Structures are given as structure tokens and as C-alpha cells.
Amino acid sequence: MSEIRISNAKKVYDGIPVIKDLSLAIPDGSLFTLLGPSGCGKTTLLRMIAGFNTIEGGDFYFGDTRINNMEPSRRNIGMVFQNYAIFPHLTVRGNVAFGLKQKKVSKEKLEEQTDKYLKLMQIDQFKDRKPDQLSGGQQQRIALARALAVNPEVLLMDEPLSNLDAKLRVSMRQAIREIQHEVGITTVYVTHDQEEAMAISDQIAVMNLGEIQQVGRPKELYHRPANEFVATFIGRTNIIPAKLVHENNVAVVIFEDGYKMTLTDLNMLEDQDVRVSIRPEEFVRSENGEIEATIMDNVYLGLNTEYVMETTFKKRIQVSEESTFTEDLGDGDKVRLSINKLKINVFNADGTKNLLEVS
Amino acid sequence: MKNERKKFNIWTGSSLLIFIVYLIFLVYPIVTILGQALFVEGRLSLGNFIDFFSKTYYFNTLFNSFKVSLTATIFALFLGTLLAYLFSMYQFKGKKYLQILIIVASMSAPFVGAYSWILLLGRNGVITKFLMNVLHFPQIEIYGFFGIVLVFTLQLFPLVFLYVTGAFKSIDSSILEAAESMGSQGIKRFLKVILPLLTPTLLAAALLVFMRAFSDFGTPMLIGEGYRTFPVLIYTEFISEVGGNAAFASALAIVAIIIALIIFLAQKYSANKFSFSMNSLHPVEPKKVGKIKQTFIYLFVYGSISLAILPQVYLTYTSFLKTSGMVFVPGYSLDSYRNAFSRMGSAIFNTIRIPLIALVIVIIFATIISYLTVRKKNVFTSMIDSLSMIPYIVPGTVLGIAFITAFNTGIGGTKFLALTGTVFIMVISFTIRRLPYTIRSSVASLQQISPSIEEAAESLGSSRLNTFMKITVPMMTAGIVSGAILSWITMISELSTSILLYNVRTRTMTVAIYTEVIRGNYGVAAALSTLLTAITVVSLLIFMKVTKSDTITL
Numbered sequence: 043m044s045e046i047r048i049s050n051a052k053k054v055y056d057g058i059p060v061i062k063d064l065s066l067a068i069p070d071g072s073l074f075t076l077l078g079p080s081g082c083g084k085t086t087l088l089r090m091i092a093g094f095n096t097i098e099g100g101d102f103y104f105g106d107t108r109i110n111n112m113e114p115s116r117r118n119i120g121m122v123f124q125n126y127a128i129f130p131h132l133t134v135r136g137n138v139a140f141g142l143k144q145k146k147v148s149k150e151k152l153e154e155q156t157d158k159y160l161k162l163m164q165i166d167q168f169k170d171r172k173p174d175q176l177s178g179g180q181q182q183r184i185a186l187a188r189a190l191a192v193n194p195e196v197l198l199m200d201e202p203l204s205n206l207d208a209k210l211r212v213s214m215r216q217a218i219r220e221i222q223h224e225v226g227i228t229t230v231y232v233t234h235d236q237e238e239a240m241a242i243s244d245q246i247a248v249m250n251l252g253e254i255q256q257v258g259r260p261k262e263l264y265h266r267p268a269n270e271f272v273a274t275f276i277g278r279t280n281i282i283p284a285k286l287v288h289e290n291n292v293a294v295v296i297f298e299d300g301y302k303m304t305l306t307d308l309n310m311l312e313d314q315d316v317r318v319s320i321r322p323e324e325f326v327r328s329e330n331g332e333i334e335a336t337i338m339d340n341v342y343l344g345l346n347t348e349y350v351m352e353t354t355f356k357k358r359i360q361v362s363e364e365s366t367f368t369e370d371l372g373d374g375d376k377v378r379l380s381i382n383k384l385k386i387n388v389f390n391a392d393g394t395k396n397l398l399e400v401s
Numbered sequence: 402m403k404n405e406r407k408k409f410n411i412w413t414g415s416s417l418l419i420f421i422v423y424l425i426f427l428v429y430p431i432v433t434i435l436g437q438a439l440f441v442e443g444r445l446s447l448g449n450f451i452d453f454f455s456k457t458y459y460f461n462t463l464f465n466s467f468k469v470s471l472t473a474t475i476f477a478l479f480l481g482t483l484l485a486y487l488f489s490m491y492q493f494k495g496k497k498y499l500q501i502l503i504i505v506a507s508m509s510a511p512f513v514g515a516y517s518w519i520l521l522l523g524r525n526g527v528i529t530k531f532l533m534n535v536l537h538f539p540q541i542e543i544y545g546f547f548g549i550v551l552v553f554t555l556q557l558f559p560l561v562f563l564y565v566t567g568a569f570k571s572i573d574s575s576i577l578e579a580a581e582s583m584g585s586q587g588i589k590r591f592l593k594v595i596l597p598l599l600t601p602t603l604l605a606a607a608l609l610v611f612m613r614a615f616s617d618f619g620t621p622m623l624i625g626e627g628y629r630t631f632p633v634l635i636y637t638e639f640i641s642e643v644g645g646n647a648a649f650a651s652a653l654a655i656v657a658i659i660i661a662l663i664i665f666l667a668q669k670y671s672a673n674k675f676s677f678s679m680n681s682l683h684p685v686e687p688k689k690v691g692k693i694k695q696t697f698i699y700l701f702v703y704g705s706i707s708l709a710i711l712p713q714v715y716l717t718y719t720s721f722l723k724t725s726g727m728v729f730v731p732g733y734s735l736d737s738y739r740n741a742f743s744r745m746g747s748a749i750f751n752t753i754r755i756p757l758i759a760l761v762i763v764i765i766f767a768t769i770i771s772y773l774t775v776r777k778k779n780v781f782t783s784m785i786d787s788l789s790m791i792p793y794i795v796p797g798t799v800l801g802i803a804f805i806t807a808f809n810t811g812i813g814g815t816k817f818l819a820l821t822g823t824v825f826i827m828v829i830s831f832t833i834r835r836l837p838y839t840i841r842s843s844v845a846s847l848q849q850i851s852p853s854i855e856e857a858a859e860s861l862g863s864s865r866l867n868t869f870m871k872i873t874v875p876m877m878t879a880g881i882v883s884g885a886i887l888s889w890i891t892m893i894s895e896l897s898t899s900i901l902l903y904n905v906r907t908r909t910m911t912v913a914i915y916t917e918v919i920r921g922n923y924g925v926a927a928a929l930s931t932l933l934t935a936i937t938v939v940s941l942l943i944f945m946k947v948t949k950s951d952t953i954t955l
Contacts, residue, residue: 094856114859121860127853131875141861185857192861 044105044195045070046091046228052099053086053252060086061252064100068230069245073222075231077239078249079275084232085200087249091230092198093117104195115144120189120227124201126181128173128188135160135169137184141192159187162221179210186218190225197222197229203238215242236276240264248272265385270393273319280325280359282318286311286388286397295388297355301333303383307398315391322348322362324382331378335359337371351377411866412777415769416785422766423788426829429812430803431658437806438652449652459634463656466631469546469621470614473553477610478603480554480705481561486591487698488562489569492687499706501941506709507559508937510894510911512619513930515552516918517712518543519624520719527715545628552620555709557610564609568602574685600675608668608794612661616796618897619915631657632798632897639802640901651806654799661794713934720927727922737924738932745929747906748913752936755824755909756892759831763888766832767839768874768881775847776855786840793837797897804830805901822904830902831892838891839884846880847873879948886944890937 046068053061061083068074076084089095091102093114102109109117120141129137139156147155160166163183165176173181182202189197202218203211219242222229233239239246240260248255248263248271256268267273270281284295286308293308295318323346325333335351338358342365349361349371361379371377388397441448453459484503488496521528522543532538543551572595580586580594596603618632625633635657639650690698723732724740742749770789773782792800804826811819820826850873858868874881896911903912910933917926 092856092860094859113864114856115862115864117860118862119860121857123853123857125851125853127851127857129854129858129872129876131878140858140863144862144867188857188861198860 044107044228045103046196046230047103048087048091048100050100051087051090051097051102053083053090053095054098059252061090064252064254066247066254066257068228070228071226072244073219073229073231073242075233075239075243075246076249077233077236077246077275080234082249083252084234084249086252088198088200088230088232091196092119092121118192118195120192120194120197122182122185122189122197122199122202124204126178126185126205128181128184130172130174133170133172134165134176134184137173138169138187138191141188145192155191155193159191162190162224163187163217178206179214182206182214183217186221190221190227194227197227199229199231201233202231204233204235211238212241218242240276248275250275266396266399267319267387268396268399270317270319270389273387273389277321278360279319279321280356281393282320282356282359284316284318284388285313286316287313299354301355303381305383305388308388311397316397317389317391317393319387319389320359320381321385322360324385325359325361325379326382327361327363327377328380329378331380333379333381335361335377335379337373337375337377339373340371351379353379412773416773416777416782419766419770419773420781420785420788423785423833425812425818426833427788427791430800430807433807434651434654434799434803437648438655441648449649450656452649453652453656462629462631462634463660465546465628466615469549469553469630470611472550473557473614474607474611476550476554477557477561478607480558481606482565482599482603484558484562484702484705485565485569486595487702488566488687489685490687491690491694491698493695493698493702495703499702502706502710503559503562504941505713505934505938506706507556507563508890508894508941509556509713509930509934510619510896510914511552511556511613511617512623512896512911512915512918513716513894513933514556514712515548515620515624516914516926517716517930518548518552520923521711521715522548544624544626548624549621549628549630552624553614553617555712556620557613558705559709560610560613561603561606564602564606565599568599570684571679572598572685573679574683577685598679601672601677604668604672604675608665611664612794612796615664616657616661616798616897618796618798618900623918632796635796635798635802636901647802647806650802654802657796657799661796665794713930716927717931717934719923720931722924722927724924727920727924729924737928740925741928741932745910745913745917745925748908748910748929749932751907752893752910752933755827755907756831756889758824759828759835759892760885760889762828762832763836763839764881764885766836767843767884768877770836770840771843771847771877772869772873775844776852789840790837792834797834797895798901800830800834801898801901804898821902822907824907826902827899827907827909830898831895834895834898835888835892838887839881842880842884842887843877844880846877849880850876882944882948883950886940889940893933893936893940 046066048064048066048068051061051064051066052059064083064087076087078084086095090097093109093112097110104117129140132140135156138159139152142152142155157166160169163186165180165183165187168176168180173184176184182205185202199218203214206214215238231239231242240263243260245257245259246263247257250271256263256272258266263272263276267276273279274281282297284297287294287296288309291309293305293311295303295305295308295316297303297318333353333355335353337349338352339350341348345365346362347365347369349363351359351361353359389395390397438449439445439447487493488500518526520526522541523529524540526541526543529541529543532541576594576598577590580590585593616632618636621628621630621633622636631653635650635653638646638653719729720737721733721735722729722737723734724730724736770785774786805821808818808820808826811817820829854876855868855872858872859865863871893909894911895909896915899909899912900915903909910929914926914929914933917923917929
């Protein structure tokens, strides 16, 4: 078990830099997720940590050991792959025992460790079967047992759940979280699914275009996204262009249609164009709301009802509210909304900075 | 920087070794005959080539070769595709056994078919006599163009069948259902939907079939009579009793190589144009058909397969006939087998021994080469890949001549590697010529294996070599084995190279059959052919047992 430190990492493919200068510290024993859209470099970074990608610059450390030039087989890692990468010609037990055999541990130790992880992953009843007779979820359990059985320093997981169906994904991610807590191993988890990342992680690094946008706990990312990319990538949000002005030394945000909202947290900032991020659930329907909106479409999702509404400051906004049995709003109905000011975010004109964090 | 220095490892070592082997045993022989063809009396000259192209007597052989090969290819494609279509689309009885018969028919040496057809339809053939004496038909002329095309077609359509049934398995039934839902059915659907989907496979099959027909030497030699094809010309010019002209034969060999290369590249170009990938979740299910259609299907399927297998069946029958000297006499006996074993025992032994040694080398080389070309792709390994494919298209006679010329007195006349007449040269020629089959199927199976499985092994602390031996090779086994069976069967039925390279000690069964047929010793030839077929069948059965599959894929 150890902390992973990456400083000034650089990766170049065919002369094109994919990761230019990336630094990151992953705390010992935590479940750390690299989250981002496809092509953002998250898998590239994971494979640099694993040793399957060459490192063109920077330093990678496991604890105090620099691992840049170490063969993957000597890094003492456990890795779980998107396509499971189960050895099809070995039995379930053979798969789990493979890494221990490479370490040439004693026979008793090998049996003991193998059995322990077969039991932990609840696959001991299949131990003598060939993997092709097992389901995707069971195969991923083998992969996890196999990776953990070697007692690795770090566990690396590359989109381990993306080949599973929705229900299984939810139960497997819970299983992964519990086992990670139990074993307490430093884990780097790669996914493009923000909901999965929120559910499983201690900390998340949101990546885009080879750069880390923000590192934080799931709650921080959702409520105080560092920039517009994070705000739109984590959950859904409405981005509304507006102007920040000061009236009597009090900061006021003015929407295009003239709707005003005082935000005293921004008092210290200069007047400028801004972009306001309001999540669908922060539009609250109320009798005396100041915003008039017309319902364009409504989707009933059980727990919530999602609306698309037209307002005078933006043609289409998303509004979400908890469903009630008696509620019956249809397309074309007019409603009044107010905004939960405490939970909104305001970004600068190009969306790269959260102004609420600056002040 | 540390990584850079470590580049010289087991893979660079083995690719260098393989490259050197190809340099010595493929590039050097071809360059040697090129030199022999181009230097007349020590001076650079195109005289040998001009000789060939200016005399219609020579040039016509090339024309003849194209004519028979093209005709046979078209017939074989038609028959093979139709048969595969019926097998894949409709239900009928005996499929499994028919499939085995088809494989057996496709795996026999072509000249054996030629010689059997002479016994059946030749001037004194059984069927000929029956037709003429009993039904008062006019004399049948099987020799020449007609005979060669007949033998090639019946020999080669099973190969097309094997190719196309493979392709049918990758067509998803929903594609056919989609076509049907849009009103495309029957012949129309076959032409507009199925045929285009099969095109890449048909092109690949066409290349194989054409090159087999084009480079086969035994069949036209036996059944061609006055109709001389190009490989026959090359062989006779080289070996001719009245002082063969080696330089002229070399020039012919070069012409053959160039033609083969042009056809190969043309095929590759057109195959690229038509290529696409398919994967089927729901393979096409054969369905039941009405009475009339069924009658037609049974007639066609059983009829064509019977024709394909008839030569071997008839040879097996004649092998049990009583002989007196060289003539068949009434009654049955095992004399032919007794003679075969007593006089040709060494040939039978050689047919097992030499290909077996070659097979071991084939398997080792193919495994390494396929790994290099798939996982360690670079300019150097691509070059090895291309080199390894050359013997796939170069006619065996040509390679045989190149080997004799190059290694008769050793490399550059230095006695070093003076291999003519040794077991070693036979092993090398078998290996080089039949490697492509195993390489291709190994490559195909390796491409199916996700690199992350190897990475998983490495992440678990396994070294690269250990990963290769414990993970990669075991997973490739199915591909290696199914290629190896093809290499093996084509080795034991090989004639065109061994007929040039053999001597008394290294004579194989096919060579023995050929020489016995030429001598008119039909009993022994039939017995040996039957034994060869038996070895083929046994090999196939072992293969099917081991791999638990009921067909082979090409």
C-alpha cells in the first residue's frame, strides 16, 4: 500500500502530445477516480502508471520508489481491464492463482490466498470451471480476485464495469467499494460514467484534453465545480449568459431579459460578462416566483419529473422536481419559478474559472 | 533511455534468425536463377526471355495455362459456391459425412485424380469401354484441355466450398431477413445481397484455386498429352533427357514468379476494395424445403460430391485387384500392397518422416512469425511477413528449380550448404512452401486475442517470455493447430517440388506414385494412393478429435 505521486507527466503519441504536464497525488488507501470523456487521456495516464505506456517525461512514484523505468511485471500492481482479460485456457482458480505462481510463493500460501479471494469475491463455487461458462459479472469478479490475490501495492481499474448491464453495474460498483474499503488498497479507477464515479470514489480527478480540470470529493465537484466543463460533465446544468454589475456596491447578476439577482459573494469582483450555472433542481416552482416559464415538454421518471421550459432569458431550460401524485402539469402550461441562489455557480466569460471560488 | 538499450531481446534475435533463413533459402535461390536466366555466356542478356516470347511453341504454353486455370477457376467457383449455399441454407441428410468427403477430396494430390480419371475415362478406361461397347458411343477424348479442366474443377471446387461455408457462418441471419422484408428473395437475394457479402471470400478462394491450377504440374503432365502447360514446359526444359537447358528453364521460372506476383497483387488490390468486416450473432439456420426442391438439392449435392470423390474410390478399388506383372487380371488380392510395401516401404516412411520434421519447424516458425507480425509490428517484421508469403504463390516447380540451382554445389559454389539430394533440402522446401498456411491461421487467432490479456499477465508479475509461453501460445493453439493440419496434409500430397529434389533415399509417396504411374505400374500406384488417402483421413480424424470441430477452415 502506498501513495502514488505523479509530477509533470508527459505523454507523446506519434509526435502529438496527449498529456503535456500533469501532476497528481493519490492518497494512500483511497479510491481515486480518473473521470472524463473518451479521449481525455485518463486511460493513457492509467496505463502509464501500470507501465504499459512509455513515459515521455516527469516522475512517477509509488511511495518512495520511482517506477518510470520499471517493467509492469515488477511494479507490484493489480490491474482490472474493461474486457476482463481473463485467461480463457485456465480455470477460475488457475486465473486467481496465476500471479501467486509467478511470485513462487509456497504451495500452502498459494492455496490459502487463492481460496481467500475466491471466497471474498463469492466465486468459490465456480473455482474449477473454465471462465467462458461464466457471466460477465462473474468474470469481472475473477478479474478482481486475480488482481487482489497478489497483494499489490496499488490496484488499477480501467473501466471495469462498462461491459456489464445497468443493474449489475450498480451492484458490482457497490461490491468494489466495499472490498476496497476492506482491503484498504490504494486504487486508481478509470471511468467515463460520472454517476459511477460519484458513487464509488473517495476522490475524483476530472480530466479533459489531457489536463486535470479539478480534483475533489464528489460533493465538491457537484456543488463547486472549478469550471464550466466540470459543471456540465458532472450532472446536468443550465448555463445562462449574464452580466455582472455593481449597484450601490452590491454585486448583481443581470440576465439577458433584465432579470436581476443579487449575489453578495461577488461584491469584490469587477464588472464583467459571466455565465451562470443553475442545476435543474435549483429552479423551484413557487406561486410568487419572479420568473415566468412555459412548459414545452415533460417527462415522468418516477422519483422526479423533468421539464423543458421556455423563459424570456433562455429558450430552453431544464427543470427537475420531485414527482407528486396530484401534480398534473401539461405542455403549454405556464408556471412561475424562483432560483435557489445558494446553490448556483457563476463562471467567467470563457467558462474557465468559478468566480465564487475566487472571492 | 534504459528502454532503448534493452531493445535487443529475444524478439529481435529471433526475427533476425528468421530473416537470415529466408535470405538463404528463399531470396538467394530466386536471385540465383535470376542470374542464371540473365547471364548468357557471362554477359548480361535478355536472350532467354526473347527466346520464350518470340517462339509460339513456348509462348503458347503460357496461354494454355491461363486458359485451363481460368476455366477451371470459374467452374470451381460456381460449383463450390452453389454447394456452400445449399449446405448453409437448406436442411438435408448426411451433411456431416459429406463434409468429411469434401475435405478428403480437396486434400488429395491433383495428379492422382488425373491418373484415376484416365483409368475411368481414358482410351481404355472402364467407363469409356462401357459407353463404347455397350451403348455404342463414339470415342471419348478426355486428354488435353477438357481433361485438365475436369480434373482441376473437381479437385478445386471443394476448396471453394470450404472457404465459402466459412464465410456463410459470418453472415448474420438478420441481414437475410432484412433483405426478405424489403422484398428481395431467392435468386434475387442471392445475387444482390449474399454474393456481394461473399465477394472478399470469393476473391481469396479464386486466388488460391487459380494459383493451384496454374502451378500444378502433375495433372497436365499425365492427362494433357499434346496440350502443354507452362509448368510442364518448365519441368521438361529443366529435366529433359536430351540435355535440359537450365538457363532457359530459369528464365521461365522468373516469368512464372512475375506472373504469380502480378496476380497476387491484383487480388490483394481488389480484395482491399471489397473488404468489410462482419460479425454474426445469429448465424443462418438451414431450413426445410419442399419435395421438388429437395430432389434437386439431393441430386446436385450427392452428384457433385460423388464425382469429386470418385477418383479416389476407384483407385481404392483397383488397389485390391489381382495383378500379373503390371496388368490387372480378374480376381482380388493384396499383391499391390505387398509390392508397395516391399518396394516402396522407404517412400512410405519418408512421407511420414520428412513432413513431420518440417511440421515441427513450421509450427515453431509460424508461432514466432505470427507473434512478430501482429504484436511487434515494424518495417522489419512486415518484411518477414511478406517474404513468408512469397512461397504461397510461387509454383512448386519454380522453387524446386531454384533450390537445385542454388544448392547444387553449395552457396556460390563453395560446397557450403551443398544440399541437393539430402533430406535437409526436402525438409526446407516443405517448410518454406507450407509455412504460409500455419502463419495465416496463427495470425488470425492471435488477432482475436486482446492484448490486455497479455498485459494482465504482466501486471501479475509474469515476465514477457513467460507470458508468451504460458498465456499467448496456449491461447493461439487452436489457430496454430488448424493451420498445421493444412500444412501437414499439403506436405504429404506435395509433388511439384519433391519431384525435382528427391533422390532414392528421400523419395516420398507422391513421387513414388507418379513414377509408378509413368512406368504403367498401376497396381502399386493405386495401393500407394490408397495408403496416402488413408493417412490423410486418419490425420483429419485425429485433428477433428483433438480440436472437437467437425470441419476445417481455410
